[in-house]
Amino acid sequence: MKILDLKKLKLLYVNLIAIVVLLPSFGGAGGGLYAQSGDLLGESWTFIEGNINGVVLQSPANFGGVFTNNYFGDSYFVFDYGTSTYQCDEWHITYFDVSNNEFYLDEIIDIQTNTCQGPDVLDFIDKHNSFFVHLPLDTNGAPKNPFSYTIVNMGSQNQLTITNNEGDWAKYGGGMLSNQTFHQSSFTLYPNPVKEVLYVNNILKQEVMASVYDISGKLLQSHSIETSLSTINLQELNSGLYFVVFKSKTGERVSKKFVKN
Structure with missing residues (x-):
């Protein structure tokens, strides 16, 4: 696990949590392709589907997962799980070397778990977490670096596809581009x-x-x-x-x- 230097440590400022929100799946051909670190870091990305260890992963009914860092600072990602009305599990991990098509995860710095319930929900959380780090989920969890990514403009939404170093992939939706009244x-x-x-x-x-x-x-x-x-x-x-x-x-x-x- 890479040790953050002093310069990176100074970037560990406050980062607010983006709470889980269930967004619809996105289909069809996308618009123009773009992949910039500012876009990756400036959105809240909600899980759509994935393929992890050869198994198709989808969210349980009325439940979802999201990761973000789009509130304050660019120091760590926040992973949240829950429904549109409550949040049950959450963990944070620092990142570094974010480019226009790749990023690295570093150190898990906070874990708030064990409040989500149900076998389907817990299985989804474990599999989604295992896409990013080796389980069990603790402060010694090793990230599956490097992560490559692309972002496609789907019209009213953006679609993010991430691939880890084991060839697993996960898709996320983000960017409510059509509604600018909520600010x-x-x-x-x-x-x-x-x-x-x-x-x-x-x-x-x-x-x-x-x-x-x-x-x-x-x-x-x-x-x-x-x-x-x-x-x-x-x-x-x-x-x-x-x-x-x-x-x-x-x-x-x-x-x-x-x-x-």
Whole structure:
């Protein structure tokens, strides 16, 4: 396992979690082919299908997996598992040497597992994890480097195909290109800094999930916001910097930060 040098260690800043969202499969011929590290690192990629150890892998019904790093910093990938309304398992791994068609994984730095349930779900999680690292999933797990990738514009979505060093492949969908209404200005947090109750102004007036994370990326709270003005009780949180990730029903995600006094 490659040891990160001081320069890379300085890149290990806060990276918010992108929560699982189930996107439809994508078929047919794609548009123009592109593969740039900025595109890889700037999307939330939801699993579509794969072939791992010669076995076709698909998500269980109403369940999925996603990986991302598209919120803060370019230091590590976040792998999440769950449904459109809850997240059950999650782990983080640092990466390096990202080019326009290849990347390397390095060190697993956080694992939050054992809350997903069901034999089909657990089998899917293990097989998907085994695409990226040798199991068992722990901080000593060796990545299956190098990983090559391509990104194809499918019209309203992008499709990412990754291949590991064993010849296994996995496809992911990402990039809600047709809808630009869901962005940071859609939400206002106040007061900020906050002592106990955080008010959320949702100008979209549509139901969204709001999840609170600390600076290490640990999920602390998750709420369904259905009105234009909602509140989040933060009385139990310690003083410090936190983030709220808002997720729409169609999978768009934005984040806002706040300070708890």
